[in-house]
Amino acid sequence: MSYEQFAYLYDELMQDAPYDKWVDFVLKSLHDHQIKLIKGNTLLDLACGTGELSVRFAEQGFKVTGVDLSTDMLAVARAKAENHGVMIPLFEQDMAELEGLGSFDIIGIFCDSLNYLLTEEKVLSTFLKASQCLNKDGILFFDVHSIFKIKELFIDQTFTLCDENIAYIWNSFPGEHPNSVEHELSFFVQDPADGKYNRIDEFHEQRTFSIEQYSGWLEEAGFEILEISADFEKKKPQLDSERIFFMARKK
Template sequence: MESYTSFAEVYDVFMDDVPYEEWAHYLCGLLEKYQVKAEGVIVDLGCGTGTMTEILSREGFDMIGVDNSGEMLAIAIQKKQESGRDILYLLQNMQELELYSTADAVVSVCDSVNYVTNETELLETFRRVNHFLEPGGVFIFDFNTEHKYRDVIGERTIAECREDCSFIWDNYYYEDEQINEYELNLFIQADREHDENLYRKFHEVHYQKGYTLSVIRELIESSGLAFVTAYDAFTEEAPTAESERIYVIARESGKDVM
């Protein structure tokens, strides 16, 4: 079942507690540390509704947003029209990334990498990132750890009720496959003007893979990228067994024939 179709409509509503500005500040610090020029071309891989893409554009970067959900990109384009920012959006799967030119950096945040649940496809994603980076270009991405899915989220049900939409999120983790499944039932107000008591119900199922840093590093190095370092999210400390989200820094390291 395709993800982020109906959920796209209310994604920003339910994500309004995510500190995007703080995350962007951390990400910009990493870009500066690893010498990505302020006016450089950056690809936001798995950009969703474009919130982070907009912030990075505001910071002066020349942004390209890539996502495989047309519904999410439609909202990103609405934001672009409202802000007037010069952002190019592309409807593509990560593992089929195809750009018109190389980029100074590629970033991928909000655990977008975890949605690539097949290691062969994630390897291809990394290969394509390496191919479209400028020589020495930087790839910065985060991922949720196996520990987070298994020990923190686990078998849980989460529910949230807002004025015009609600959801029930049933979470399951399959340890043998290292797959996290969450089943999402959405209730979205259908016609606020004429009948505020009428809601539409939508159902989506999402899958993410719980990766370990050792697997991620192996895939990076197999792809042609050079592994630089990894951080416990939003710090510059080394990851630990208790890390729930890890940031990885890699660099372009020569090109294979695609």
């Protein structure tokens, strides 16, 4: 999967993403489980993308490190951190193969980034690596698309956008794996120099698993599950929940 050109469109396309809700969710969850925050708590933001959440957590007083697989995403994140006056070390790594990053109090895999791992082995490896990177009693947060969302709200659907300077057509099809989806996106972006539109094509694959599977892999990786909820609400997942949140502590 390549983000080379997509990286520079990402923030414009994600303007309405509820980033503040992710930050609030983490802060409230830590408070609810009586996990005391101190200034400078270390937080590893896996699949940090363009750094929107990394910057927000840094502004909340966390000592943030970001990891992403895309050089271009990291370039955008680096510029963003500089513009906001926060120091965020950034590393280009696969979250299933982390190494040499040190240890952290909290690890987050936000914005359904875990769904880009298409095999059970990759998900388990990510949990194992996260456990190795966490301090004793460290906390792992992640959220994933539900099976309902993949099957009922993505597959065989078409999404479109037509703004002043950018438009896209986004088609979603069944993936080759169970509970997976393939996204084919065509963007049309206006060049400010000459007013012409350039076409950029992207292909993305996502896969999700059942709550029971994620729970089993967490336990296998040495985690105690503290909370499973849905859709930014502190409620148990329902059959039509769209986003599932996990909070787990390293044993």
